[in-house]
Amino acid sequence: MKTGVNLPALVVALGAAMAIVQPLQAQTPVKGGSLTYAYHPEPNAMSTIATTAVPVSLIATKIYESLLQWEGAEMRPVPGLAESWTRSEDGKTWTFKLRAGVKWHDGAPFTSEDVKFSIEGIVRPYHARGRAMFGDVEAIETPDATTVSFKLKAPVPYFLKAFQSSETPIMPKHKFQGIDLTQAAAVRGAEVLTRQPVGTGPFKLKEWQRGSHIILERNPDYWREGRPYLDQLILRVLPDGAARAIAMEKGEVDLAPQGALPEAEIQRLSKLAHLEASIAGSEALGPNMWLELNLREPPLSDVRVRQAISMLLDRKRIIDVIWYGYGKPGIGPIVSSDPNHFNKALKPYAYDPRKAAELLDQAGYKRGSDGVRFKITQHMVPYGESWTRLGEYVKQELGKQGIAVETKSTDLAGWLKAIYTDWDFHMTSTFQHNYADPSIGVARAYLSENIKRGGTAMNSMAYKNPRVDQLFALAARELDPVKRKAQFDEVQQIIHDEQPVIYLVEMQWVHLWNKRVNGLITNGVSMYSGWDGVWKAR
Amino acid sequence: MSRLTFFALRIAQAVPAILAIATLNFLLLHLAPGDAADIIVASSGHGSPELVAELRRSYGLDQPLHVQFLVYVGRLLSLDLGTSLVFNRPVIELIGERLGATLIVMLTAIGLAVLIGLVLGIVAALRHRGWLDAFVSVAALIVYATPQFWLGLMLIVFFSITLDLFPSGGMRTIGVELGPLASVLDVARHLILPATTLGLFYVAVYTRLMRTSMLDIMTLDYIKTARAKGLSELRIAFTHAARNALLPVVTLMGVQIGHLLGGSILVETVFGWPGLGRLVLDALLQRDLVLLLGILFVSSVVVVVTNLLVDLLYGILDPRLAS
Numbered sequence: 001m002k003t004g005v006n007l008p009a010l011v012v013a014l015g016a017a018m019a020i021v022q023p024l025q026a027q028t029p030v031k032g033g034s035l036t037y038a039y040h041p042e043p044n045a046m047s048t049i050a051t052t053a054v055p056v057s058l059i060a061t062k063i064y065e066s067l068l069q070w071e072g073a074e075m076r077p078v079p080g081l082a083e084s085w086t087r088s089e090d091g092k093t094w095t096f097k098l099r100a101g102v103k104w105h106d107g108a109p110f111t112s113e114d115v116k117f118s119i120e121g122i123v124r125p126y127h128a129r130g131r132a133m134f135g136d137v138e139a140i141e142t143p144d145a146t147t148v149s150f151k152l153k154a155p156v157p158y159f160l161k162a163f164q165s166s167e168t169p170i171m172p173k174h175k176f177q178g179i180d181l182t183q184a185a186a187v188r189g190a191e192v193l194t195r196q197p198v199g200t201g202p203f204k205l206k207e208w209q210r211g212s213h214i215i216l217e218r219n220p221d222y223w224r225e226g227r228p229y230l231d232q233l234i235l236r237v238l239p240d241g242a243a244r245a246i247a248m249e250k251g252e253v254d255l256a257p258q259g260a261l262p263e264a265e266i267q268r269l270s271k272l273a274h275l276e277a278s279i280a281g282s283e284a285l286g287p288n289m290w291l292e293l294n295l296r297e298p299p300l301s302d303v304r305v306r307q308a309i310s311m312l313l314d315r316k317r318i319i320d321v322i323w324y325g326y327g328k329p330g331i332g333p334i335v336s337s338d339p340n341h342f343n344k345a346l347k348p349y350a351y352d353p354r355k356a357a358e359l360l361d362q363a364g365y366k367r368g369s370d371g372v373r374f375k376i377t378q379h380m381v382p383y384g385e386s387w388t389r390l391g392e393y394v395k396q397e398l399g400k401q402g403i404a405v406e407t408k409s410t411d412l413a414g415w416l417k418a419i420y421t422d423w424d425f426h427m428t429s430t431f432q433h434n435y436a437d438p439s440i441g442v443a444r445a446y447l448s449e450n451i452k453r454g455g456t457a458m459n460s461m462a463y464k465n466p467r468v469d470q471l472f473a474l475a476a477r478e479l480d481p482v483k484r485k486a487q488f489d490e491v492q493q494i495i496h497d498e499q500p501v502i503y504l505v506e507m508q509w510v511h512l513w514n515k516r517v518n519g520l521i522t523n524g525v526s527m528y529s530g531w532d533g534v535w536k537a538r
Numbered sequence: 539m540s541r542l543t544f545f546a547l548r549i550a551q552a553v554p555a556i557l558a559i560a561t562l563n564f565l566l567l568h569l570a571p572g573d574a575a576d577i578i579v580a581s582s583g584h585g586s587p588e589l590v591a592e593l594r595r596s597y598g599l600d601q602p603l604h605v606q607f608l609v610y611v612g613r614l615l616s617l618d619l620g621t622s623l624v625f626n627r628p629v630i631e632l633i634g635e636r637l638g639a640t641l642i643v644m645l646t647a648i649g650l651a652v653l654i655g656l657v658l659g660i661v662a663a664l665r666h667r668g669w670l671d672a673f674v675s676v677a678a679l680i681v682y683a684t685p686q687f688w689l690g691l692m693l694i695v696f697f698s699i700t701l702d703l704f705p706s707g708g709m710r711t712i713g714v715e716l717g718p719l720a721s722v723l724d725v726a727r728h729l730i731l732p733a734t735t736l737g738l739f740y741v742a743v744y745t746r747l748m749r750t751s752m753l754d755i756m757t758l759d760y761i762k763t764a765r766a767k768g769l770s771e772l773r774i775a776f777t778h779a780a781r782n783a784l785l786p787v788v789t790l791m792g793v794q795i796g797h798l799l800g801g802s803i804l805v806e807t808v809f810g811w812p813g814l815g816r817l818v819l820d821a822l823l824q825r826d827l828v829l830l831l832g833i834l835f836v837s838s839v840v841v842v843v844t845n846l847l848v849d850l851l852y853g854i855l856d857p858r859l860a861s
Binding site for chain 1: 811
């Protein structure tokens with residue numbers, strides 16, 4: 001009798017075992033190592049209080065934290081600096097129980113006083129969305145070192161959503177001693193904002209070689225046991241898009257987060273075996289691209305003209321040709337990646353030049369002897385090459401139907417002044433983020449009270465509809481999610497019909513990383529999260 | 539006139555020149571619409587008119603132009619370049635962090651360019667109408683006409699990606715601790731491609747200039763005398779002719795320092811070199827006029843001082859000029 005080992009069977013069994021073991025190993029986080037990401041421009045501050053521009057948000061959210069952390073694309077709140085939280089029956093009091101024993105990077109203890117100070121002294125007056133998020137806060141009470149209680153004038157349904165690290169970073173009160181908090185320049189010049197950040201986050205600043213790189217190192221005292229996995233996080237400032245692509249290709253850089261690479265390069269690089277591109281991870285930002293119109297005078301004051309222009313632009317073509325396939329046709333004020341608030345009944349305006357021509361005729365803008373219906377100007381938004389191509393496409397398509405478009409180019413400062421201060425424009429392409437909640441990120445552009453000079457991303461169109469004002473006001477106070485959804489549904493329908501701006505594309509931020517990197521995509525603001533769970537295979 | 543009075547006079551001319559440049563810079567930059575307060579708020583994607591107004595007030599941007607100008611001049615006279623609107627740090631610090639990197643790449647580039655340009659120019663002149671002359675002249679013309687950013691990218695593709703000889707960007711290897719000697723070598727390795735990119739154009743310029751200048755001089759009487767004395771052609775070229783042929787090259791070097799600063803913006807962008815050039819562009823795009831004026835002031839001082847040094851060099855090369 002033969003009792004030897006059946007070799008082929010053993011090989012198969014071993015192979016099967018390996019196949020099971022292999023992915024398991026791949027899932028076990030590796031400790032140590034460093035992750036390098038490339039971006040440009042260089043951050044001009046270390047805190048999102050100064051600006052929430054992408055380069056600053058990317059780095060500051062690893063150093064500074066908020067009370068809550070967020071999970072999943074739909075953004076479920078989970079404990080962060082706060083271990084638990086409760087809302088009073090009337091919705092006017094929120095109480096947070098803070099984690100005990102948390103230390104600032106300089107060793108000082110983190111307490112409820114820091115939270116109160118951060119919101120009253122820093123975030124509300126100086127963060128770009130501070131007034132939108134905390135304008136209704138009447139008082140902040142700190143009965144003990146680990147309890148903070150917010151008293152609101154009226155219920156705020158989106159209150160919790162403010163507690164993201166880029167939106168409401170908690171700052172160390174002791175580092176603002178001697179700084180005149182009534183002076184924007186003094187606050188913005190504070191050491192912890194400009195060069196020596198002191199946060200509670202998983203990483204702390206180790207080295208900043210201006211113009212070259214920033215090195216963050218592991219915070220050994222981070223409150224989450226065993227985290228972060230990475231020893232170092234390195235930002236390399238590479239000013240040239242082609243150079244950033246080369247660095248990804250060569251493996252010198254592990255990650256190119258949102259907007260770091262030109263779309264053409266992403267398409268090329270995502271085909272390489274060692275790289276992976278992803279549109280997941282930025283759902284909660286909700287960038288919405290549109291043509292902003294000045295409704296103060298004819299012909300753009302006529303809704304038929306606006307609808308006609310909307311039908312003259314082929315959204316699929318814009319996405320495929322200009323944005324290399326990244327994006328979805330724009331529909332309305334709330335993007336479809338926000339399932340809690342998006343009105344699913346709405347569809348994008350279909351490309352239909354014939355119907356557009358009819359509408360223009362009806363509105364009284366028939367073609368003249370030279371074939372021209374009317375002339376308007378278009379400001380080219382100075383956001384780079386793709387946006388210039390978009391402007392050229394708009395000019396070309398509208399021209400075909402007798403709308404003569406004259407383009408104007410300026411730099412960013414000149415563009416902002418023309419659109420938001422002088423209102424000296426007819427039409428311009430731009431985009432705005434939906435942010436955490438429509439009451440914060442969407443309403444601002446359509447409220448008639450925001451027809452004010454100065455500021456940015458205000459109601460530059462001079463769009464005025466009392467029902468829209470009323471619905472946004474109701475939704476900003478409505479605690480019942482079902483009723484609130486109905487209010488948003490109605491407002492989206494009105495705005496979709498009236499087209500105060502012409503929705504073009506729901507943009508998608510693309511992130512490209514080396515496949516050795518794991519755990520990056522965790523929620524709808526993944527690039528603005530702390531990355532304590534990110535690790536790199538050896 | 540003694541050499542000392544010659545320089546005293548030159549410096550006396552330089553101060554009003556710098557002040558005039560500073561004034562012109564201020565006025566030109568304030569002609570453009572919009573300001574940093576708008577940009578700061580817009581970079582956050584959103585901002586109320588109240589926040590913009592508060593920033594404008596706090597940074598003094600709401601003051602009338604003549605008041606802002608007086609503040610600017612007052613600061614300049616006390617050698618204070620102010621605080622950057624966007625970085626919120628003293629401008630002098632921001633410049634200090636970057637100036638070194640720019641000077642390293644500029645001086646290496648110009649040094650190599652002069653050295654190589656002079657030798658090639660002299661060689662081409664000596665072999666006038668020979669194949670070597672033709673080759674050097676054509677090569678110089680091609681390099682002269684090549685756009686710098688393209689050249690930079692091509693050097694990266696060839697030497698960094700294909701051959702993997704040099705890093706594709708940056709000034710040092712990040713995240714490793716190196717000893718003093720190893721650090722210098724590390725910077726040198728990073729410096730080769732950007733300095734070559736920036737310098738090649740000037741090699742072409744100096745080669746052509748030196749060649750022409752040498753050809754002119756080689757026909758002068760004193761060269762004939764030297765030949766009559768029986769000196770070797772090489773000795774005549776390097777000891778008798780070259781010194782006089784240098785004058786136009788030195789003149790051009792002085793003039794080109796400003797040009798070189800401009801070129802470094804491109805090269806610093808392509809190679810991610812952490813110099814002043816990048817800072818200029820960032821400041822310009824974000825309308826950080828305090829920073830921009832500071833950098834322009836420092837650059838104008840660098841240019842004026844370089845030209846002073848060129849004048850000094852002139853006096854040494856040709857003592858007749860100083861008297």
